[in-house]
Amino acid sequence: xxxxxxxxxxxxxxxxxxxxxxxxxxxxxxxxxxxxxxxxxxxxxxxxxxxxxxxxxxxxxxxxxxxxxxxxxxxxxxxxxxxxxxxxxxxxxxxxxxxxxxxxxxxxxxxxxxxxxxxx
Amino acid sequence: xxxxxxxxxxxxxxxxxxxxxxxxxxxxxxxxxxxxxxxxxxxxxxxxxxxxxxxxxxxxxxxxxxxxxxxxxxxxxxxxxxxxxxxxxxxxxxxxxxxxxxxxxxxx
Numbered sequence: 001x002x003x004x005x006x007x008x009x010x011x012x013x014x015x016x017x018x019x020x021x022x023x024x025x026x027x028x029x030x031x032x033x034x035x036x037x038x039x040x041x042x043x044x045x046x047x048x049x050x051x052x053x054x055x056x057x058x059x060x061x062x063x064x065x066x067x068x069x070x071x072x073x074x075x076x077x078x079x080x081x082x083x084x085x086x087x088x089x090x091x092x093x094x095x096x097x098x099x100x101x102x103x104x105x106x107x108x109x110x111x112x113x114x115x116x117x118x119x120x
Numbered sequence: 121x122x123x124x125x126x127x128x129x130x131x132x133x134x135x136x137x138x139x140x141x142x143x144x145x146x147x148x149x150x151x152x153x154x155x156x157x158x159x160x161x162x163x164x165x166x167x168x169x170x171x172x173x174x175x176x177x178x179x180x181x182x183x184x185x186x187x188x189x190x191x192x193x194x195x196x197x198x199x200x201x202x203x204x205x206x207x208x209x210x211x212x213x214x215x216x217x218x219x220x221x222x223x224x225x226x227x228x
Contacts, residue, residue: 035217037164045156045164045207047217059216095163105211106154106169113163 002026002109004096009114012086022079022096030074033099036081040092086118122210124220132228139195141223143208148188152212155193159204
């Protein structure tokens with residue numbers, strides 16, 4: 001069974017930092033592209049970052065570029081999101097998700113999400 | 121960047137109704153369009169990929185159609201468990217996985 005379990009969320013002050021972890025199991029993690037998606041309270045889904053299977057390609061949404069860093073450790077079946085210079089507008093639920101390998105790249109598995117709150 | 125819009129933003133319907141949600145891309149994305157369902161407090165769930173292919177385990181009352189810039193998600197006979205928010209998402213220009221703003225389906 002495919003499982004994605006996020007951790008590391010919590011309360012941070014504006015300007016602070018936080019590191020999210022996503023533990024993957026039940027599939028060959030090293031062969032899949034992965035993304036982070038967030039959802040502000042009462043809001044829609046916003047793609048945050050993408051990383052290819054071997055970390056060769058990385059992309060960020062403009063809203064987090066220069067502040068967030070995505071990475072992965074295929075030996076540990078883990079995905080990470082390092083978040084710096086946090087802002088109130090970064091508040092929300094952060095989901096890690098798997099990108100299917102078929103051509104149309106649907107996001108076929110999602111974690112349960114971890115809540116990040118940025119407030120003084 | 122490709123922008124996605126959805127209409128309506130919300131709708132009220134009854135069990136048994138036929139429901140149609142529209143998604144439009146700012147430029148052609150051929151058939152690189154996926155649909156997700158999200159219930160309150162839960163992660164999104166993939167329903168339709170490639171505009172019209174049903175994800176494994178998804179009931180056949182869900183269907184998708186369209187190509188280019190205009191797409192439709194149809195629920196042929198709304199069931200109680202279908203009250204949720206639905207999002208479209210383009211995957212034509214990965215890794216920019218742009219989502220639509222969502223359509224909330226609630227009880228009439």
